[in-house]
Amino acid sequence: MTQGTYVEDEFQRDTTYIEDRVTTDGAGEHEWPAEPGRYRLVVARACPWANRAIIVRRLLGLEDAISMGLCGPTHDSDSWTFDLDPDGLDPVLGIPRLKDAYEKRFPGYPRGITVPALVDIASGRVVTNDFAPMTLDFSTQWREHHRAGAPDLYPEPLREEMDVVMRRVYTEVNNGVYRCGFAGTQAAYEDAYERLFTALDWLEERLADRRYLMGETITEADVRLFTTLARFDAVYHGHFKCNRSKLTEMPVLWAYARDLFQTPGFGDTTDVVQIKSHYYEVHRDINPTGVVPAGPDLTGWGTPHGREALGGRPFGDGTPPGPPAPAERVPTAHNPLVGADGLVRR
Known part of the structure; x- marks a missing residue:
């Protein structure tokens, strides 16, 4: 879902995201701890911003630490949906639309529903959709859970x-x-x-x-x-x-x-x-x-x-x-x- 506005007819992407981060100990304000099995990475293969999260997760071997939910390639103006899954429900989160995870944390969430998004599985609440630091944190904050032989993607x-x-x-x-x-x-x-x-x-x-x-x-x-x-x-x-x-x-x-x-x-x-x-x-x-x-x-x-x-x-x-x-x-x-x-x- 492309978020943006026009300034003098030039498209400008809306870069206001949920700025929470998942860090090693989650000790800071707006930080969550890097706990294996706690989060679900919701993506769509069609989206380039989500594709980078898919690649980094795979290169680092975080598949067992962070599960992944796949939305279909198309969406309406409301939300990405889990239309690839049986009955149209994500099998872990149990929801038909990614918007449900956003609304669970921020009722009436006013911005676009974007992927990639990390969702706290137990509460069903979105944690962050800030895609740029998300993958850097996969490299730096999840290091303890990388596979043996994982590359250093942010030396x-x-x-x-x-x-x-x-x-x-x-x-x-x-x-x-x-x-x-x-x-x-x-x-x-x-x-x-x-x-x-x-x-x-x-x-x-x-x-x-x-x-x-x-x-x-x-x-x-x-x-x-x-x-x-x-x-x-x-x-x-x-x-x-x-x-x-x-x-x-x-x-x-x-x-x-x-x-x-x-x-x-x-x-x-x-x-x-x-x-x-x-x-x-x-x-x-x-x-x-x-x-x-x-x-x-x-x-x-x-x-x-x-x-x-x-x-x-x-x-x-x-x-x-x-x-x-x-x-x-x-x-x-x-x-x-x-x-x-x-x-x-x-």
């Missing part, structure tokens, strides 16, 4: 530079595609378009001689960029008019995106059928007919990328995650590169 020596890079990726790319798609005038669109492709050109240059955004290993910065790149040709190029170049026509970014897609945790969490369903069916102001395009062909995501020549170790001193749990696997029909074990075939 301390890189944090100052990482924060700068991630801020530019967010403002110019992650949110930049939305500024193009929801621009209210030609001038606002053209400004957003120019900013987006200036940033993509910067990323082409940055990644030309380094395998990942911060160097030799995958970090949260790569997770945040990947979720936009994974949707670029299927949605943003046409639906959001980000059409100077397709991802497949940007050689460095295309190779980088394929490298990540073929890495456990990335492509195996990507459901292109749900992604297209969400954008083309929900955004009727942009696509009044609700017709969902049949393409693009996804087989190119499995082709060799050649990024190994730059060196690097994807997981640093750690190891890749194992196959996803059967209940959390993307259907092969939704991603033809995903095998029966839930992993991407090369």
Whole structure:
């Protein structure tokens, strides 16, 4: 669900979220303790902000500590819903709409019902929907519950530079595609378009001689960029008019995106059928007919990328995650590169 307003016909995302955090001991004001089994991460595979939480949870091996509820790809103006589950009810929370968890804590909640959201299972109340710190907290506050071999996605020596890079990726790319798609005038669109492709050109240059955004290993910065790149040709190029170049026509970014897609945790969490369903069916102001395009062909995501020549170790001193749990696997029909074990075939 896209929250935003217009200022001089430019789309501006509403970034007012529930700022509670889950921390190691939960000792601070508006903090909750990191207790395994206490929270349910509610997501939708279609949403790029939720997709990053799915990826980080999987890379760190937090599946046993934080359960995951999956909403369907479409929603109405009221709420994301659990229409993929039997009887339309989340099997753990027992609710049909994510809004119910928001209302349980904040009756008459006045803002949009967004994913990802962490919900306290016992009380049924939403804890936070503040997606940016949520995944950083998965790395730093849940460390005791990471799997053996989990990568360090937010390494301390890189944090100052990482924060700068991630801020530019967010403002110019992650949110930049939305500024193009929801621009209210030609001038606002053209400004957003120019900013987006200036940033993509910067990323082409940055990644030309380094395998990942911060160097030799995958970090949260790569997770945040990947979720936009994974949707670029299927949605943003046409639906959001980000059409100077397709991802497949940007050689460095295309190779980088394929490298990540073929890495456990990335492509195996990507459901292109749900992604297209969400954008083309929900955004009727942009696509009044609700017709969902049949393409693009996804087989190119499995082709060799050649990024190994730059060196690097994807997981640093750690190891890749194992196959996803059967209940959390993307259907092969939704991603033809995903095998029966839930992993991407090369």
